[in-house]
Amino acid sequence: MLLEVSGLTKSFGQKPIISDISFTCKTAEILGVFGKNGSGKSTLLKTIYGTLNANSINISIDGKSISPKNIIPSKLISYLPQGSFLPKELKVRHAIPLFYKGDKQDKIFYAPRVSSFENKKTGQLSMGELRYLETLLIAHLGHPFLLLDEPFSMVEPLFKELIKELFLELKSKKGIIVTDHYYRDVLEITDRNFLLREGKKIDINNTSDLTTNGYLNSEDS
Numbered sequence: 001m002l003l004e005v006s007g008l009t010k011s012f013g014q015k016p017i018i019s020d021i022s023f024t025c026k027t028a029e030i031l032g033v034f035g036k037n038g039s040g041k042s043t044l045l046k047t048i049y050g051t052l053n054a055n056s057i058n059i060s061i062d063g064k065s066i067s068p069k070n071i072i073p074s075k076l077i078s079y080l081p082q083g084s085f086l087p088k089e090l091k092v093r094h095a096i097p098l099f100y101k102g103d104k105q106d107k108i109f110y111a112p113r114v115s116s117f118e119n120k121k122t123g124q125l126s127m128g129e130l131r132y133l134e135t136l137l138i139a140h141l142g143h144p145f146l147l148l149d150e151p152f153s154m155v156e157p158l159f160k161e162l163i164k165e166l167f168l169e170l171k172s173k174k175g176i177i178v179t180d181h182y183y184r185d186v187l188e189i190t191d192r193n194f195l196l197r198e199g200k201k202i203d204i205n206n207t208s209d210l211t212t213n214g215y216l217n218s219e220d221s
């Protein structure tokens with residue numbers, strides 16, 4: 001399947017954030033989006049998912065135009081937001097059935113490591129456990145496209161590796177768009193990447209492109 005986004009423009013008041021960018025993502029592809037704080041990465045994902053209105057945006061899936069307000073009901077795109085979305089008092093083993101019924105719960109309960117924290121409340125989980133759990137819950141939904149806002153942020157290495165393995169496993173049946181400041185982890189799993197800079201899109205192939213285009217200092221790369 002092919003997701004095409006074109007003519008995406010977004011400003012907040014007089015402040016332009018994204019200026020007429022276009023890109024595609026297809027099944028079996030992971031697209032990475034980089035950008036400094038405030039460059040508009042979350043804005044980009046939210047305008048596609050339809051939870052934030054763009055000034056203009058055209059979205060089509062397999063050549064069929066779809067309005068952002070129909071993205072959620074269409075179940076064609078799932079979205080992992082930047083912040084945690086699970087109530088802190090809820091136990092992990094009670095959270096899973098809210099998302100999956102019957103046998104479908106097994107792929108979450110039997111995913112690596114989940115049994116080690118299934119009896120904890122989500123508020124007692126480490127950042128890595130929590131982000132891993134939330135990622136599992138969203139990523140396993142049947143939607144053919146997946147938008148991920150900072151899945152690696154504050155996540156300890158063990159869970160970061162599990163999250164990367166999950167994306168690579170799901171990639172055969174999904175198109176995935178991921179944004180994160182952990183650029184090495186992103187570059188490790190992506191097929192194509194771009195940088196958002198001053199509202200425009202710059203294609204990125206490696207860390208040296210990130211340096212050339214002002215995202216990294218030369219000593220970071």
Ligand SMILES: Nc1ncnc2c1ncn2[C@@H]1O[C@H](COP(=O)(O)OP(=O)(O)OP(=O)(O)O)[C@@H](O)[C@H]1O
Nearest residue numbers: 012017035036037038039040041042043044082181
């Ligand atoms: N609802 C809003 N109203 C006004 N300005 C906003 C709003 N949401 C975001 N902004 C501004 O738009 C810009 C882009 O924000 P966005 O969250 O998309 O950046 P980001 O690239 O995801 O940043 P980060 O890496 O810090 O998560 C920022 O300057 C932010 O302050």
